[in-house]
Amino acid sequence: MTEEQNGSRLERINKIISDVPQNTRSMLHKVRHATRRDVSDWLFKGLFALMILVAIAPFFMLIAEIASIGLADLLGTGPGQGIELFTTYPGVGLMGGVLNAIVGTGTLVAIAAAVGIPLSIFGAVYINEYSRPGRMREIVEFAADVLAGIPSIVFGAFGFTFLVFYLNIGMGMVAGGLTLAFMMIPTVMRTTQEALKQVPLSLREASLALGATKWKTTWSITIRAAFPGIITGVLLAIGRVMGETAPLIFTAGNNLGAPTSLVGPGSWVASMPFTIWAYISDPRPYLQMRAHSTALALLLIVLAVDIVANYASRKITRRIV
């Protein structure tokens, strides 16, 4: 390789380079004159980009795996497949659909919401609007934060021992629903408080200055202004309890049909997470498929609730401490 060849090749390359548009050229200029710091800068950026891809890859792998098996069940035409999955009870040999689980999850979430949401929202309004800030309030907030971090199985153990045996409610939808309601209380309470704190004080002052009572101000001004945040908290809590298995193992029992009474053995209910768990431990292949299609349905419902919650208010979504 001689000097002339080398030089002419450089010229050729320079000609090609001068032909490409300005921004590409400046990028190439940067690459050709890169220092060590530039290179490490790019490497770090690439590393960070790789990490976000690694972090979200499992989500897509999970959806692909569950959908690839679950969709075959959802689109099939056999017994309990297709629309029958949502409209028939399991029946003989669990060949049918999972209507029992859907009814059960609906019942449990309805009971939990009916008990937990009013308690926690009104409680949060009282604590935030009526009680004076101080040590008492800090302790309550800290206790709610601690409770929000407590594992779901501990709620299950509490519900099993306290509700089912000490209060003698018995397993079934009341005990299961109340356990889920207890799980909702800290989440909804803290998000509601957070939403109320973001309402500017001037709104309340303006309302009071116009002669409205405290009750009127709280009800028509403060709560209304904080409404998107409160809705977000409620939906996040519902989405969370909908997917909980551990608290229901001991409190809700299982049922292959719809519940027939409010108390006693007739009130045992299935739920979608519990059904997934029971079916996946079963060796029969069609039950494995059914577990996937149930998981797909549950996943879609929970993600839809989450998207609506994020749409209602993006600010509240994940407040932590």
Add this chain to the structure above:
Amino acid sequence: MDKGKEMREGQSENGNGDIISSLLSRARHGLWILRHGRGGARVDLLGKIGLAIPAFTSILIIVLILSFLWFESIPILTSDVGGPAIFLEPTWDPNRDLYGIGIFIAGSFASTAIAIGIALPVGIGAAIFLSEFCPTKIRGAFRMIVEMMAAVPSIVYGLWAFLVIVPWIKESLAPAVQSNPVTSWIPFFQGNTNGLSLIAGGLILAIMLLPTVISVSDDALRSVPQSLREAALALGASESETARKIVLSAALPGVGAAVVLSLGRAVGETMAVLMVTGNSLQIPYSLFDPCYVMTSIITNQLGYAYIFPMWRSALFAVALVLMLMSICFTTIAKIMIKWGSKTRGIV
């Protein structure tokens, strides 16, 4: 009824002074409003009382749950078969009245350590990319995916881990590291495995922790003022140096809180870990050994243990450990946030 509420009211508001007379006057005032007040005042007072009842109920429930675990675990902690030493004992055999919960604590710590070891670097790197370098067009999409990952029920993660990660460990990962002369001598990689192992639990926990770490760290990084970045860039730092050395250290309290909170979640995760760790009563010495975590033992045995007071009490002692750890993590996270707002003025 109203009087009682009013009295509790007064108690929480006036910590000192002559409490009794102030309470009496408040109660009398309340009764006067109820009897003679105009519509507005009466509605106001009734509404206040109506809101106080749910507040006290929910506080009562919170206190009840927190104290219930303590009362349930007292029998084992004070009896001669148990005592406080059960937290260190490694033998769990309810048939012989041996209630050592040390193996469960060890199993939980091991799987949590693996999970946080994976989730911490990946999560913080991803959060830095998301808040600093991500093109604006796809940033919203990434944030949404991360939020959705946090919403996926743990049973679905467990199903996926059981059917995908466990066979992958059995068929690919374990043979790969055990037949390879570079890694086969390392004691952590020894032992036969059927895939249900400590590393499977650690991996699925890491996947479940990532959304928490990413979204909370991302929030912390985003709240760093823009002027800090501009100052660093103006002094000649490159973009990644700014992100790593300036923005990350300014957001350190928030990122630390994210990590501590996700630790709490890892220890408390139930269904996914239960399905993949193999649930064998032993302390894991290798990554491919099965292990037993605290949440799994409660899930598996509470149903049988209910009629045996000591057995049940031992399980509630495990729950008590979980609760104490949760309190620790929440406190540490709060202290970190407070430290952040004191030293940096931001969260």
